[in-house]
Amino acid sequence: MLRIQSIGYSVEGRPLFEEASATIPTGHKVGLVGPNGAGKTTLFRIIRGELTLDTGTIEMPIRARIGGVSQEVPSSEVSILDTVLAADEERAALMAEAETAEGHRMAEVQTRLADIDAWSAEARAATILRGLGFEPEEHANPCSAYSGGWRMRVALAGVLFAQPDLLLLDEPTNYLDLEGALWLESYLAKYPHTVIVISHDRGLLNRAVGSILHLEDRKLAYYGTPYDGFVKLRAEKRAQQAATAKKQQDRRDHLQSFVDRFRAKASKAKQAQARLKMIERMDMVTAPEEAAKRVFTFPQPDELSPPIINIDGGATGYDGKAVLHRLNLRIDQDDRIALLGKNGQGKSTLSKLLADRLPLLEGHMNRSSKLRIGYFAQHQVDELHLDETPLQHLQRERPDTPPAKLRARLAGFGLQAAQADTEVARLSGGQKARLSLLLATLDAPHILILDEPTNHLDIESREALMEALTAYNGAVILVSHDMHLLSMVADRLWLVSNGTVKPYEDDLDAYRALLLSRDAPAKPAKPVEKPKRPSRDRILELRAEVRKCEGRVEKLEEMREKLAKKLADPALYEDGRANELATWNKKYAEVMDGLHKAEGLWMAAQEHLDKAETA
Structure with missing residues (x-):
């Protein structure tokens, strides 16, 4: 277990932690949340021993291995597969020693290699790389063949492969696409050791973790529930505190x-x-302060006759070579479209075509003559002028507008007076993203194309962006790994794959199930038989099985929540209760194992029912 006891830590006289305490039971998956600047990343550095506490202690098992992605993989000529394999330092050292060891030591080395399942290492590493977006034929490529973002994926693959006892991940989905983020959610949920993840991804915080560690007002509070349950419990706690x-x-x-x-x-x-x-x-209870409302205020465009964009038989790409072809697409001003598809299939290419940043190589494209386009891409945050203030950015775009009005526009994106006059280089990632979004929407565009807009935004800012997009009366084209944002904003799905773009007729949950099923172990092939249409009784039987599986999952989830609350009780970790703690931890592990199996049976039953009903 990880025990944080009454820690205190200050930076330049500003306290980040004061008498902060929490206990993380062994094997739990925990989401670390809190306002930007509260000290979440600093807490990770303290746990890793990189910073020295002012007061208090952090305790964990002796020889516990701590792992995390602290920096990107260097641009070396080592293959990405070998880079991942080298992340398990014990295996790498034993493999090297096995080349020269003799006699009794050789037997010890071979025994230990067998114990850590060293001979299946390449297959395990390859599975992780594939889940994070690397195709098998790429695994022999050198790290130098990839950009910084992709090398970060290699670094993540390495730490997942090494399986440390305590896995610390700081915003791991920021450099993943939707497919990679969903794979990571599933992987972390089944990870065999303790995980603490800093994330603003609501989907990950609900599906990959079972508990929330909340950092606020220099204190830590542990909630034995995923994020949505934490929000509810915290609201109740704040209401009681206010009363x-x-x-x-x-x-x-x-x-x-x-x-x-x-x-x-x-x-x-x-x-x-x-x-x-x-x-x-009187020992007065302080009423909780209301969190500052995070806002985005998008200017509303005038209405255009539909369609605003129409493409017939189109193709586009780079340097005259088509990446996407057979494009037959129509966009109206009231469309909300999410682009799905693996990284590298062409989502950003399509976005650039629609934003008029790539030419049409074949076919015809008609745009409304008065169409205004707003475009936000990840790299644009990096292209801001670091030596200028947000106000100066706007003055370049609107030289004749009074500064007071420009400041009001900045305030409409949550950039108040202090940030308006601060050089961009000194702004946070979230503040830079807000400025880029403001610049993209300055002209009240009829279509807003957003390519991963949430990477630097906290949960409150993501909710504010969702509200702004809902109120906006222009078209939205959205690429994001944030499934919650996609589900709340998009009402149409386009799948970009195999060099073209087609409507995806199912919903996001079905798409998630499809992706996860691709990574499931292959089943032995069976002789092909001519399918028979299921009888009505068979369909009723399958529906009953689905309800039964669903009920089993609900009961196990209730048991998990009760056990999590029990394990969150600090009194359980007092001296003399080690046997009781071990019993509760064992029960929790058994329930989690049963829950994973029950979820698998539920998904399989639902899949059988879907096939029967569509046969």
């Missing part, structure tokens, strides 16, 4: 009123003095 604070203040006001009225009267002086002492002894 208690109000009752205390009412009581204090009542006592103070008596003191003010009778302090000067001799007959009441003693009573007044007694009440004054009561006021001094």
Whole structure:
């Protein structure tokens, strides 16, 4: 287990932690959340021993291995597969020693290699690389063949392969596409050791972890529930805190009123003095402060006649070579379209074509003559002028607009006076993303094309972006690994694959199930038989099986929540209760194992039912 006890830590006199405590049970999957700048990444550095605490202690099992992705893989000539294999330092050292070891030591080395399943290492590493977007034929490529973002994927693959006892991941989905993010969710949920992940991805925080560690006001609070449950419990806690604070203040006001009225009267002086002492002894509960509302304010475009873009028999690509072809697409101003597909299939290429940043190589494309296009891509955040302020960025675009109006536009994107006059180089990633979104929407575009807009945004900012897109009356083309954002904004799905773009008629949950099923172990092939149409009784039987599986999952989930709350009780970790703790941890592990199996049976039953109903 990881035990954080009364830690204190300050940066340049500013305290990040004061008497902060939490206990993470062994094997739990935990999401670390909190406001930007609260100290989440600093906590990781403290756990890894890179920073020295002012006060308090952090305890974990002796010889526990801690792993995380701290920096990208260097641009070397080593293949990405060998780079991942080298991340398991024990295996690499034993493999090297096996070349020269003799006698008794040779037997020890071979035994240990067998214990850590060293001979299946290449297959395991290849599976992880494939899940993170590397095709098998790419595994022999050198790291130098890939950009920084892809090398970060190699670094992530390495730490997952090494399987440290405590896995610390800081925003791991920022350099993944939707497919990679969904694979990582599934992988982390089944990871055999303890995981703490900093993330603003609501889907990951609901599906990959079972608990939330909340960092706020220099304190840590552990909630034995995924993110949505944490939000509910925290809201209830804040409501109770506010009600208690109000009752205390009412009581204090009542006592103070008596003191003010009778302090000067001799007959009441003693009573007044007694009440004054009561006021001094009151341990006041502070009412929770309301979090600052995160906002985006998109200007609304005028209405154009449909379609605003129409493509017939189109093709586009780079340097005259088509990447996408057979494009027959229509976009109206009220469309909300999410682009799906593996990285490298052409989602960004299509976005650039629609944004008029790539030419049409074949076919015809008609755009409304008055069409205004807003385009946001990941790289644009990096193309801001670092030595200029956000206000100067806007003044370049709107030289005749009074500064007061430009400041109001910045405030509409959550960039207040202090940020408006701060050089971009000193802004946070989220503030830079807000500025780039403002620049993309400055002209009230009729179509807004967003390629991974949430990478630097916290959860509150993502919710604000979702609300702004919902209220916006232009078309939206969205590429994102944030499944929650996609599900709340998009009402049409386009699948980019095999060099073309087609409507995806199912929903996002079906797409997620499809992706995860591709990574499931292959089953032995069976002789092909002519399918028979299932009877009505068979369909009813399958529906009953689905309901039964669903009920089993719900019961196990309830058991998991109860056990998680039990394990979150600090009293359980007091001296003398080690056997009791071990019993509860064993029960939790058994329930989690049963839950994973039950979910698999539920998915299989649903798949059988779907096939029967469509046969």
